[in-house]
Amino acid sequence: MMNDPMFWLQRQRIVDLAVTHHLPGICQSREFAEAGGLLSYAPSFADIYRRLASYVDKILKGAKPAELPVEQPTKFELVINLKTAKTLRLAVPNELLLQASRVIE
Numbered sequence: 001m002m003n004d005p006m007f008w009l010q011r012q013r014i015v016d017l018a019v020t021h022h023l024p025g026i027c028q029s030r031e032f033a034e035a036g037g038l039l040s041y042a043p044s045f046a047d048i049y050r051r052l053a054s055y056v057d058k059i060l061k062g063a064k065p066a067e068l069p070v071e072q073p074t075k076f077e078l079v080i081n082l083k084t085a086k087t088l089r090l091a092v093p094n095e096l097l098l099q100a101s102r103v104i105e
Contacts, residue, residue: 003028003042011035022088033079033104038088043073077101 001007007014008029015036018025025037033040051071059065078096081104085092097103 001025001027001032001037011037019084019087024088024090025084030077030079030102033081033084036084037081038084038090039078039080041076041078044075044077047075048073079104 001014008031011029011032012035015025015032017023019036024039025032027033027037027040028042030040030042055068058068078100079102080092080097080100082092083104
């Protein structure tokens, strides 16, 4: 599922429908997994906002925005919802659980 404002506002309804129809919801936002989706994998928005603040600081101190390097996310979060996996009767490999940033039990 794409990370979109329309989907964001309806995330609980979407997750409930997916679980009702035995569909594993895979999302781009950890909040979807927290709402009951199976898993999410996305950049850490907290990390992005911290890095954004350093850019704002540089610009306020006189740096020219056009001369600042373009960056890509470097920290990603994998959130797995084991409650949903159990409801959907899916086995989550231990290797995947070990790589998860957060496991919801």
